[in-house]
Every structure is written in structure tokens, then in C-alpha cells.
Amino acid sequence: MYVLSVNGIYPVLGWVGTLAYLLAYFLLSINKLNARQVSYHTLNVVGAVGLTVNSLYYTDLPNVVVNIVWGIIAVSAVIVLYRKKKQREKEN
Numbered sequence: 001m002y003v004l005s006v007n008g009i010y011p012v013l014g015w016v017g018t019l020a021y022l023l024a025y026f027l028l029s030i031n032k033l034n035a036r037q038v039s040y041h042t043l044n045v046v047g048a049v050g051l052t053v054n055s056l057y058y059t060d061l062p063n064v065v066v067n068i069v070w071g072i073i074a075v076s077a078v079i080v081l082y083r084k085k086k087q088r089e090k091e092n
Contacts, residue, residue: 010057017050017067038081044074 024043027033033040048071055063 010054013050014054015050017047017052017054019047020044020050021047035077036081038078041074041077041081045071045078048074 020043024033024040024047027043028035028040033043035041048067052064052067052071055061055067
């Protein structure tokens with residue numbers, strides 16, 4: 001039986017992040033998601049977190065920076081979407 005060690009979690013997080021980014025882009029490309037959906041940005045946050053942790057572990061600073069920025073953009077987009085939703089609810 002394989003037991004995942006603490007050091008073994010970093011590659012797993014990197015692959016989860018990679019798959020989340022690729023899935024988000026694929027679903028966007030085939031019009032199953034759009035940039036006004038929280039689920040699209042959630043996939044990007046998951047990708048950003050997974051790849052940031054992985055990059056920190058491997059001391060890959062350029063990838064740390066790009067993934068932190070990507071995550072900030074995704075979280076910001078979710079906040080904007082929720083604010084717009086609340087605004088629409090107030091108007092109705």
C-alpha cells in the first residue's frame with residue numbers, strides 16, 4: 001500500500017492545479033462555461049492554489065508570482081460577480 005508522504009503532496013497539488021486550469025480553459029473554449037460564472041473562476045482559484053503551493057515547494061519563483069496573480073484575478077472576479085448579483089437582487 002502506498003502512503004502519501006508530506007513531500008509527496010506537492011506534486012499532487014501541482015497536478016490538481018494543472019488539471020483545474022486546463023479544465024477551466026477547455027470548458028470556456030467549448031462554451032460550457034463563460035467568464036461570468038463563478039464555477040469558471042473557482043477552477044482558476046483551485047489551479048492557482050495548487051500550482052502556487054507546488055511552485056513554492058520547488059522554489060520556482062516566476063511560477064509562484066504568476067499563479068498568485070492569477071488567483072488574485074480569479075478571486076476578484078468572483079467578488080465582482082457576487083456584488084453584481086446582490087445589486088440586481090436589490091433592484092428587483
